[in-house]
Amino acid sequence: MSAKALGPVRRKFAPWNDPSAVPLIKIRDVSKAFGSFTAVNNVSLDIYEREFFALLGPSGCGKTTLMRMLAGFETPSAGSISIAGEDLAGTPPHKRPVNMMFQSYALFPHMSVEKNIAFGLEMDKLPKGEITARVEEMLKLVKLETFAKRKPHQLSGGQRQRVALARSIAKRPKVLLLDEPLGALDKKLREETQFELLDLQMALGMTFVIVTHDQDEAMTMADRIAVMNHGQFVQISPPAELYEQPVSKYVADFIGDINLLEGRVTKNERGHIVLGSEVTGGRIESLGETVAGLGDKAWFAVRPEKVSIDLQPPNDPTVNTASGTVWDIGYVGDISVYHVKLDNGGTMRASIANTRRVVERPISWEDKVFLTWAPDSGIVLTK
Template sequence: MKSLGSIRSDFAPWLDKSAVPFIRFEGVTKRFGSFEAVDDLSLSIYEGEFFALLGASGCGKSTLLRMLAGFEAPSEGRIILDGEDLAGIPPYRRPVNMMFQSYALFPHMSVAKNIAFGLKQEGMAKADIAERVEQVLKLVKLEDYAKRKPDQLSGGQRQRVALARSLAKRPKVLLLDEPLGALDKKLREETQFELADLQNQLGTTFIMVTHDQEEAMTLACRIAVMDKGQILQVATPTEIYEAPNSRFVADFVGNVNVFEGTVRSVNGECITIETTAGLDIAAKSEAPVTAGDNVAYVLRPEKLKIAVEPIGGPNVMEGEVWDIAYFGPVTSFHIRLDNGMIVKVAMVNATREGPLQLTWHDRVFVQFDEDAGLVMTV
């Protein structure tokens, strides 16, 4: 399948079969007693990527990051960084640096001294330390805050100090463990773009652990969706969202409607699905299917249209407004179809009045196009 969505046209090494991965996890397993936190996992990450490990708590993403940092050792398998096997190399000798969610700043030290601490521990010359600190302060736009203490800074400023300290040692790889989790929603959204721009400017390989789907979609060149110590899909954000390879990925990333059913007829890529809810769906299928196959039709809420009058086109359903949630840019409707199924519809609030003047229990029509969803074999 061709690449979907917007990517930097000059940066997509995963599409180049001759490109050599910068980091490789080869058959990596990590056990804690009888529990396997990471299960025979293999993964390639390329130099200059902003890569996200996405999954729920306990899926193994932080363990994977800690093994790369050297805080944990694999029970089986190898981790290769820039051609070097990391086995036996202690954390302080690895060309990586880790930025934690808590930031772990020294409260009694100024911003400049916090940034300089690691460089001083490495024995760098005083003049070189001063020059490096000045460089990274300028990079994160905190030149005027060098003499302040952490408690004199906002949450976003402390986050940038921690980032500057992590970058001061010029690591080959920067590891970020839920880097924006301590910030409020609005500041987190603003900082996401700053962080993405900074990574693009530096060209340093960033690997981020997060459970926040929007954060991963905003920041990452590619995302690995994890569950139970395994990687289920590695792809660009658009591909993860628009072309998930499993029901789990489709349901985990964003909202989704799922229609279970059986293929009744096939005419080229056009198929008819007889659903268990009593609906017949006309769809286009990229996956090869035959009549009689059990399938799931996965449909994102924003792909549906809603109206108070009958709508033309395929796949028209009728029901009543069951729930309404106003999110500012988008209004989410839960429509209870006449067969009892609840369908989620998301509409952009393009005007101040909202997309439609609807209220609870209004009768409505819902429609979607044949190519709006994704057919998955069960």
């Protein structure tokens, strides 16, 4: 599987594909156990300078523990972590070249906004003039100049979030760790802030590592995403690869929406795979590679937006198709998701962009429909 088939991904920034690039953060065989519970299980990871890296997973998957080990709040049970070539074992949090933005923001309630931002700089014993200048710069960056003298409890949630951000970047750390930074904001503000963070990261040239359970957040902002489950990485890829080329049913299902059609491999040669599937009552043609042998169980995974829905059967009988009746329609505004009960049992979803401004859609409940998809629209998964 290669990203090249899809062309360059989002930005022309891919040091992870460059064998000569030296990673900024090296995580090697790191484990962390709390009693009998293994939160992080033998993971290795390289993160590069200026990268926006996301740790994504459900709660309890170990993403926060991994981040806390980077910050120095937890000690790995095994393995090593180094930043810029320096092994961090035994380095306490206050001596690490990283800063963290806390999920709860952790603003000091007894200090004003400017005192909060100045805190780290004062710890570094910077000259007074420089501290004042840096605090002013930070306030300007997060557009809070007029709030310098306020206490945290006099600010809105969004303003507090920005103070927390300003405080964590004031020391210009090599790496900024962000623990669910947008979790407490409402949807609209969250979407705006995602792009603000992205611009900020580009402008500062800092390395960001973000922990989130929100896939939209990770997809929008990150250069690469590590999907975690049960303390391990399931897949580490740029967003588009993660979405279009998931390595497992878990990833396919965790990121976005997916139809998983079970079948058995009847042909596998030269990038051409055919599955015999009872779900669709026929053959599923697919392009790509798979490790599955003939007769092995496999799943064809195809995203709903890549499935066409029609009232007429396809003209070409060789095309991938399944027939059924419309069971449910989810109208979201920009798209409509059709839940189709297949004639052979099982369900499939097809989503159609609502490009025309009409209230009555041509396809309605109980309609007999035909679903079709191209051979290169999905991927064959074996696990």
